[in-house]
Amino acid sequence: MVSRVCKSFSGLEVLRDVSLRCDEGEIVGLIGPNGAGKSTLINAITALMPVNSGEVVINGLRVSNTTPQFGAMSGLGRTFQNIRLFKRLTVRQNVEVAHTSALRDKPGEAAAIDLDDLLAQFDLSAFADWRAGSLPYGSQRRLEIVRALALAPDFLLLDEPAAGMNAGETSALIDAVRQSSKAFGCGVLVIDHDLRFIMTLCNRIYVLDAGQIIASGTPEEVRNDPQVIEVYIGHPKNQPTQDH
Ligand SMILES: Nc1ncnc2c1ncn2[C@@H]1O[C@H](COP(=O)(O)OP(=O)(O)OP(=O)(O)O)[C@@H](O)[C@H]1O
Numbered sequence: 001m002v003s004r005v006c007k008s009f010s011g012l013e014v015l016r017d018v019s020l021r022c023d024e025g026e027i028v029g030l031i032g033p034n035g036a037g038k039s040t041l042i043n044a045i046t047a048l049m050p051v052n053s054g055e056v057v058i059n060g061l062r063v064s065n066t067t068p069q070f071g072a073m074s075g076l077g078r079t080f081q082n083i084r085l086f087k088r089l090t091v092r093q094n095v096e097v098a099h100t101s102a103l104r105d106k107p108g109e110a111a112a113i114d115l116d117d118l119l120a121q122f123d124l125s126a127f128a129d130w131r132a133g134s135l136p137y138g139s140q141r142r143l144e145i146v147r148a149l150a151l152a153p154d155f156l157l158l159d160e161p162a163a164g165m166n167a168g169e170t171s172a173l174i175d176a177v178r179q180s181s182k183a184f185g186c187g188v189l190v191i192d193h194d195l196r197f198i199m200t201l202c203n204r205i206y207v208l209d210a211g212q213i214i215a216s217g218t219p220e221e222v223r224n225d226p227q228v229i230e231v232y233i234g235h236p237k238n239q240p241t242q243d244h
Contacts, residue, residue: 001155001187005044005054005064007037014040016211018054022155022187027177029202029219030191033232036208038191039081042159045189046078047071059154073105077153077186079144081160087133091124091143094132098150109152122146122176138165142173149180156181158190162197170194174201195233199223207232 001022007015014037022028032038043049045056047066056064058074086094095115102110119125122142127135132143141161148156158177162170174197181188192198198205199219207215207228215225222228 001058002041002045002056003054005041005056006052007040007044007049008052014211015044015051018208018211018213020189020206020213020216022189024154024187025181025185026204027181027188027190027202029198029205030189030208031193031195031198031205031222031232032208037211038208039159041208042078042157042189042191045071045157046076072151075154076157077148077151077155078157079141079148079159079161081163083140083144085132085140085143085147087131089132090129091119091132091135092128094143094147095119095150098147102150102152106152110150113150113152115150118146118149118180121179123172138169141165142176145177145180149184152184154186156184156186156188158188158192160192161190162192162194170197173197177201 002018002020005015005018006013018041030038044051044064047063047068047070050065055062058076061074063071063074063076086097099110099113099115119128122145124139124142124146127139132140135143141163145158145161162173165173177188190198190201202219204216205219205222206213207222209231214231215222215228223233
């Protein structure tokens with residue numbers, strides 16, 4: 001899906017020949033130190049910023065160097081590191097806005113989505129009539145995911161979905177994301193700094209360092225890769241601290 005992407009800012013190479021794949025129903029993790037280029041890669045995949053070379057292809061359509069709207073129409077759903085909900089609308093209205101546009105663009109797939117089930121799966125039923133801006137932080141993060149799923153995406157990008165969540169919430173999030181990936185048959189690409197979360201959730205993981213993929217494989221393979229240990233896992237601040 002991402003093929004040999006390069007991206008520079010004013011001559012500074014931030015992504016160098018990055019390729020990655022996320023198949024249908026697969027949950028893939030992307031990890032790396034601060035400044036490695038993870039957000040830039042997500043922005044390139046969702047066509048929020050253009051690439052210098054290489055391409056991003058979703059469902060056979062080239063999405064790179066188009067527009068975020070084209071990315072969404074090609075099947076990409078996403079959440080943001082900084083939550084971007086309609087804070088004055090209710091939880092249900094936030095999800096309905098997304099679902100309404102999916103009913104227009106993908107009527108068959110969208111009609112099969114039961115919004116009540118989706119809210120329940122992400123533990124949001126009790127909050128359905130609350131204003132999104134008044135929800136606890138962890139619930140706002142889950143609402144972002146539900147809203148992205150209401151678009152009936154073929155690929156879902158989750159940017160730091162577990163940020164600020166406690167161990168119990170993170171564990172519930174893992175179950176909900178797995179169930180959704182299975183139910184929707186969508187590929188999921190997840191970025192997070194919580195290594196235990198990524199290692200538990202993902203089937204495969206890519207490690208980005210200084211704009212290059214330095215390792216990829218199963219959680220076990222990545223955890224034992226000497227280069228990954230040296231540049232990332234070995235850092236005391238990245239040691240897993242929570243049990244899920
Ligand atoms: N718009 C921009 N203009 C210039 N440089 C940028 C821009 N966006 C990102 N960078 C630089 O690109 C590099 C990668 O940044 P990026 O935010 O993609 O890393 P990251 O892996 O997401 O980091 P973090 O984990 O801290 O969010 C950094 O050196 C950053 O300063």
